[in-house]
Amino acid sequence: MDPLFDIVAIFSLVLIVWVLSSVRRAHIRVEYSVSWLLAGAVLLVLSRWRTLDGWIAAGLGISDSFIALAMIAGAAFLVVLYRLSLRISGLKDSSITLAQQVAILEFRLEALNEKIQTPAAR
C-alpha cells in the first residue's frame, strides 16, 4: 500500500503548490485558498505519518489505514466543496439583487433625465 500513500503525498503537494501559485497570481483570493490549503496539508501529514493513520483507522474500526485516509480525504473535499457552494449561492443572490438594483436605478435616472430635458415638464 506504500505507493498509494506516496501518490496521495504527491497529490497533496501538487495541490498546495497549485493553490499557492494561484493565490500569487491573484486567480484565487486568499480567503478562498485557506480551505484548499488546509485540506492539502491534512492529506500530506496523514500520507506521511503512518502511525497517525493507524490510530485513526483503529478509532474508526477500519482494518486498512489507507481506506481511513481515503475517507478523510473524501470528507475534507466534501466540506470544502460545501463551503464553496454556500459561498457561491450567497454571491449569486447578491449579484441578482445588485443587477436588479442597477437596472432600476438606471431606469429611474433615464426617466429623470428625460423629465429635465423636456421643456413642458419644467
Add this chain to the structure above:
Amino acid sequence: MTPFVNQNEKRLLILIPAFNEEGAVGGVVREVRGAVPETPILVVDDCSVDSTRGEAIVAGAKVLALPHHLGLGGCVQAGYRLAYELGYDYVIRVDGDGQHDPRDIPTVLNALEQGDCEMVIGSRFVDGNGTHTSWLRAAGILFFRAMLRPILGRPVRDPTSGFVGVNRTALELFSATFPLEYPEIEALVVLQRKRFRFVEVPCRFRPRRAGQSTITAVKSLYYMIHVLLGVFVNVLKFDTRRK
C-alpha cells in the same frame, strides 16, 4: 414625454419579460397597446444579445435593461420590484414571445379588481385553447397539477402559465421573494405559504411568434428536478398549513 406612471385610478402596469425576442417583442407591445391603450408597458430585457431592447422602445414600451442575464425569475422580479417602488396597484405579466393574447388582459384585470384573490392566472385550460401546448409540456402540466393539488389544497389547471396578474399585496411579496429560474410553479407555493389566494381565468394561447422556447426536451428533466426541489423546499418553509 408620456409619463411612465399611469395617471388613471387602476394604476396597472403591463410587464413583458424578454430574452432574445427581437422577432416578437415589438408586435407584442403593439398588441398590448391596442388592447389596453394608455396603460404603461414595461419590457424587462434580460440582457438580450439581439435588438430586443430597440424593438421594444420603437414599439412604444419603456425598457428595464438588466446588466447581465438573470433568467426568467430574476427578470420578472426586477419588473415587480420597479412596479412596487413606483406604486402600481396591479401588474399583469405577458410573455414576450407572443403566446399570450393581450385581448385577455381586461379579463385578468377584472378578476384582480374583484378583490377575491392576490393573483390571477390566465389559463389555457379553463374554457381556453390548450391545443397549442406541446405533448411534453402537456405531460408536465398533468404531473404538476397532481403534485400541487395536495399542497395548495385545491386544483390548479394551468400551473406553468406565465400569463399572470398580481395585486399590490402579492407584488410586495414577490418583490422580496420570487423563485429565480422556473418561477411559475414555485410562485404558487410561495403564495400558498403566505395564505394568499389565486384564481384562474380562461385565456387564449397561441404558438410563439418567433424564436424558440428556453425549455427544450433535454432541459425538461432538469426543469422537473429543479421545480420539484424548489416546491419541496418551499413546503418545508410553511409556517402553518391552511385549515
